[in-house]
Amino acid sequence: MLSNILSISSAGVLTGYTGASVNLPDFKQKNLIYGWNASGKTTLSRLFGQLELGLAGPQLPDGAHAIWKNPCGTQLDSRREADRATINVRVFNRDFVERNLSDHTRAPSLFIIGE
Secondary structure (H helix, E strand, O other), rough: OOOEEEEOOHHHHHHHOEHHHHHEEEEEEEOHHHHHOOOOOOHHHHHHHHHOOOOOOOOOOOOEEEEEEEOOOOOEEEHHHHOOOOOOOOOHHHHHHHOOOOOOOOOOOOOOOOO
């Protein structure tokens, strides 16, 4: 489980984020991320996606990475291969839909998405 984001670098509007200056509460078991268009929601989900097991690198700018904190206080760096896939992360965003529905324009209005 992740407890917080310590820093984000080279990732669009989120570049330069540091958890120390923002002082956000730690993540809970379930978290909802929302915001205005172009506020960084997809970029943030792609940073989470860097930790997913077995996926090619998500569509992020070169060098984009995040350093995460887990509940034990240790750090996970998305640049380190050893830190990837150490926790169970699943991201549902537009990249997920593209991977799982090759022609989503023809999908019925009610369907189940799974990976």
